[in-house]
Amino acid sequence: GAVVSQHPSWVICKSGTSVKIECRSLDFQATTMFWYRQFPKQSLMLMATSNEGSKATYEQGVEKDKFLINHASLTLSTLTVTSAHPEDSSFYICSAGGGQANQPQHFGDGTRLSIL
Amino acid sequence: GQQLNQSPQSMFIQEGEDVSMNCTSSSIFNTWLWYKQDPGEGPVLLIALYKAGELTSNGRLTAQFGITRKDSFLNISASIPSDVGIYFCAGQRGGGNKLTFGTGTQLKVEL
Numbered sequence: 001g002a003v004v005s006q007h008p009s010w011v012i013c014k015s016g017t018s019v020k021i022e023c024r025s026l027d028f029q030a031t032t033m034f035w036y037r038q039f040p041k042q043s044l045m046l047m048a049t050s051n052e053g054s055k056a057t058y059e060q061g062v063e064k065d066k067f068l069i070n071h072a073s074l075t076l077s078t079l080t081v082t083s084a085h086p087e088d089s090s091f092y093i094c095s096a097g098g099g100q101a102n103q104p105q106h107f108g109d110g111t112r113l114s115i116l
Numbered sequence: 117g118q119q120l121n122q123s124p125q126s127m128f129i130q131e132g133e134d135v136s137m138n139c140t141s142s143s144i145f146n147t148w149l150w151y152k153q154d155p156g157e158g159p160v161l162l163i164a165l166y167k168a169g170e171l172t173s174n175g176r177l178t179a180q181f182g183i184t185r186k187d188s189f190l191n192i193s194a195s196i197p198s199d200v201g202i203y204f205c206a207g208q209r210g211g212g213n214k215l216t217f218g219t220g221t222q223l224k225v226e227l
Binding site: 034043045093106107112 | 119147149151156157158159160161164204208214215216217218219220
């Protein structure tokens with residue numbers, strides 16, 4: 001069964017709205033989670049590394065004030081897309097795991113975000 | 117950001133055929149992972165490789181971690197229609213470290 005749960009799976013909202021996406025590790029504790037963005041017919045691009053109890057680490061070119069990450073517990077990380085605009089429309093995927101040797105990362109089912 | 121070179125980009129094969137795809141990098145990785153992604157879903161882990169030279173199987177899938185630690189390949193034997201999807205390789209430099217993904221191989225299977 002799924003080891004990483006992501007919610008919601010699909011969001012449609014108006015421009016200017018802020019949208020929160022949740023990522024939960026279901027049967028293990030994750031001190032580190034990762035957030036990816038994927039455009040159609042492209043690979044996954046890492047946006048940021050979410051660290052439990054501390055600030056997230058953002059990849060170059062990703063606006064930290066635009067994509068707020070909160071990792072408040074060992075099983076939950078949230079990504080908030082603030083004041084979303086149509087260009088923010090994409091498929092957002094989180095992953096967890098891989099924190100220990102020989103422990104691979106598992107992915108959530110993704111969130112399709114559509115900004116009108 | 118960096119992406120790994122994955123080939124072929126796409127392939128269209130007959131059901132029952134064997135499939136081979138590979139992934140190369142200009143730098144070393146300590147872990148290689150292979151994922152499959154269906155439309156509208158997140159990637160699902162197929163095989164994880166942790167040691168250079170390691171050859172690992174998962175049913176009809178076999179993957180190898182190149183001895184130079186800069187490449188990996190995935191083989192699928194006797195393909196079936198449900199093998200359709202996009203296959204991604206990913207490299208990781210250490211436990212807890214971020215993944216670097218390949219460009220993907222789209223597999224289409226003809227009945």
